[in-house]
Amino acid sequence: MKTYEITYGHQKIPFKLVRSKRKTLETRVKPDGSVEVRAPIDLDINKILEVVSKRGRWIIKKKVHFQQYPKEGLKKRYVSGETHRYLGKQYRLKIIASEEYRVKLKGGFIEIHTPDPSSEIIEELLYNWYTEHAEMKFNQILDNTMKIVKKHGIKRPEMKIKRMKRRWGSCIHNKNRIHLNLELIRTPPYCIEYVIFHELVHLKVPNHQQKYYDLLNIILPEWKKSKNYLESIEMV
Ligand SMILES: [Zn+2]
Known part of the structure; x- marks a missing residue:
């Protein structure tokens, strides 16, 4: 693990770089404000610095969030008052x-x-x-979102809810199934709605190509607000 640095505005942002067998670059801001970047083994360091620099604003936002809510994202203790x-x-x-x-x-x-x-x-x-409440709430939101997406040729998928560490949702295209992270029950309904829409659109367009965003923009023009909220909080 090596440490690098980018500059955003007047601020220097140091980060740890972890290389592993993966396809995409992931930037994480931890509750203590430190930054970790996970990157594919052979990705050029200049490319990594370029991508992390572009995420500078987002990194600062997350750091500020953790300063404001220092306890959020820390391990829960499940005691009275928490x-x-x-x-x-x-x-x-x-x-x-x-x-x-x-x-x-x-x-x-x-x-x-x-x-x-x-x-x-x-x-x-x-x-x-x-889980009990997620089953009800997610199904109810799925029913409502289906009214909007069915005219784009998307069929109601099977929905499974489970606790996931890294993702809010995923989909299995050829099985017409979506998976939702149980932790979504902690977020506002408009975020649950966004993740459901996000996965429903994937049932039609698998990757994040332009075609994907074209359709998402028609279906849920204000999707960025929800995405920003989800990015600002720790998953578990
Ligand atoms: Zn996606």
Whole structure:
């Protein structure tokens, strides 16, 4: 791993470069503000510096975000008082000793009733609750988005929800199936909608070619707002 540097405006941005067997270049800003770039093994260093420079504004934005919300993106502890998101809104966890297992939204709190307050159990209960709500919410949004995309010849795909580390969504073109990251339930509905539209358009145009964006722009002209939001937050 080597360290390089780009300049954005008057700011110097150092970053660590990790080369691996991959096809694309990925820039990550960590919650501590450090920057890591993952690049294909044989990609020319000048090309890498050029691409990272173009992402300068985005890097600064993410650094500022983590300064404002230093705890976001840190490992969750699943204890009372900790902030968790649901559909883009912030709630605090309230762990309540009880004889039964139950999760419910009450005021600004996600109440977790449990006989066992260990963090593994709380995480499991919370994610079971997230899954239940994601099944409903994502299907409801998919129904609405289908009304718009079906006139472009896109058929309703099978939808699967799972926890993913790196991506908000993906699609299997030849199986007419889309996968959505369960973590999307933490983001505002317009972001869930964007990821669904993004994958639905892929069912027609597999890659990010111009044709892809032409169609996405017709279907969801304001998609950039959602993309920016998703890029500004840590996945897990
Ligand atoms: Zn895509």
